């Protein structure tokens with residue numbers, strides 16, 4: 060089984076700074092990690108390959124420093140990694156991101172399964188996986204909590220709000236995984252040594268034959284109109300006095316607020 064895992068490098072913080080001019084994320088100077096759901100995606104791919112044979116290829120679209128996330132994935136045990144990196148991709152929304160990834164995957168060519176995380180820790184849209192499946196015209200199953208592969212068929216248990224759903228499809232297909240699917244392994248020392256020396260190819264927009272009009276800001280119909288932190292106003296009142304009087308006042312206040 061040839062499995063491609065899409066990972067995103069995300070800031071290791073919830074304090075994401077926004078460029079007020081472009082409405083895009085400022086990542087410089089912020090420590091980064093592999094998106095936590097993507098670690099589950101890597102783990103699932105490694106387990107499937109351990110069971111069925113094949114190889115795991117990791118891809119990410121991001122700035123040059125995203126190479127570090129790829130090395131971490133290689134240290135966990137992935138076979139190959141590719142960085143998709145070009146100024147032309149800067150400012151990509153989810154449509155342009157899934158387009159760029161789809162071009163890289165078409166260049167890789169031979170795959171049975173693509174695994175993405177459920178959503179990214181920072182962007183949080185959960186759109187890239189489904190968008191990618193659409194761009195590649197392959198079936199998609201989201202929120203996977205259990206995956207079985209048999210005779211080129213994929214059976215997935217999906218985690219819904221109050222239920223599970225079991226869905227089957229043919230391969231090749233794309234799944235997105237939830238954190239309950241597995242416990243991501245730690246990198247071994249051997250893995251870290253191997254990852255350090257690994258050659259990670261960098262593919263540009265030209266390398267993946269991407270249409271410049273569908274890349275980066277050109278290919279991003281989503282416009283961030285304004286980015287701001289919501290203001291919270293907490294008004295409190297302390298009721299003082301005898302307990303009976305305080306209770307009466309409290310009941311009165313709750314009735315006025317139509318909470319009783």
Ligand SMILES: Cc1cc2nc3c(=O)[nH]c(=O)nc-3n(C[C@H](O)[C@H](O)[C@H](O)COP(=O)(O)OP(=O)(O)OC[C@H]3O[C@@H](n4cnc5c(N)ncnc54)[C@H](O)[C@@H]3O)c2cc1C
Nearest residue numbers: 065120150152153156175176178179182183184185186187
């Ligand atoms: C107008 C606009 C401009 C933006 N400009 C920028 C920008 O300049 N720089 C920037 O970094 N972000 C930018 N973003 C954010 C960017 O669109 C998203 O980070 C990106 O498209 C992924 O979306 P998401 O974070 O919601 O991922 P989700 O859809 O929540 O991610 C789901 C899964 O998709 C996969 N995935 C997501 N992103 C990648 C990736 N890059 N490579 C490989 N796999 C991936 C992972 O498996 C992930 O778990 C912009 C967003 C908008 C709307």
